[in-house]
């Protein structure tokens with residue numbers, strides 16, 4: 001049986017995103033957090049160096065750290081995605097921050113984000129907006 005070009009692996013997608021969600025942003029709120037799991041099926045550790053979102057002006061990579069009893073949030077330069085592993089971005093830890101939202105984000109909305117890796121690869125992410133406090 002001749003199957004022709006049956007190999008559908010047109011893309012060499014090694015780093016992929018899953019379970020992506022964005023915290024809802026009511027009218028008047030121009031900043032929100034985004035959370036997801038990034039998987040790396042490759043043998044080389046990759047790092048996320050930047051990203052952009054369709055709904056906002058800028059995207060920053062952040063982490064939450066406990067600083068003497070207080071949770072403090074600060075930008076980080078990059079987020080490593082270990083070889084043959086994954087990194088989880090979640091509330092209270094590493095996360096993405098969207099700034100300059102152009103309109104309110106309502107639960108159920110879809111947000112498209114593109115992450116850029118250290119080797120120039122772009123990782124498309126489709127995230128769903130979830131209720132505030134719905135973790």
Ligand SMILES: [Cu+2]
Pocket residue numbers: 033062063073074095096097
């Ligand atoms: Cu943040």
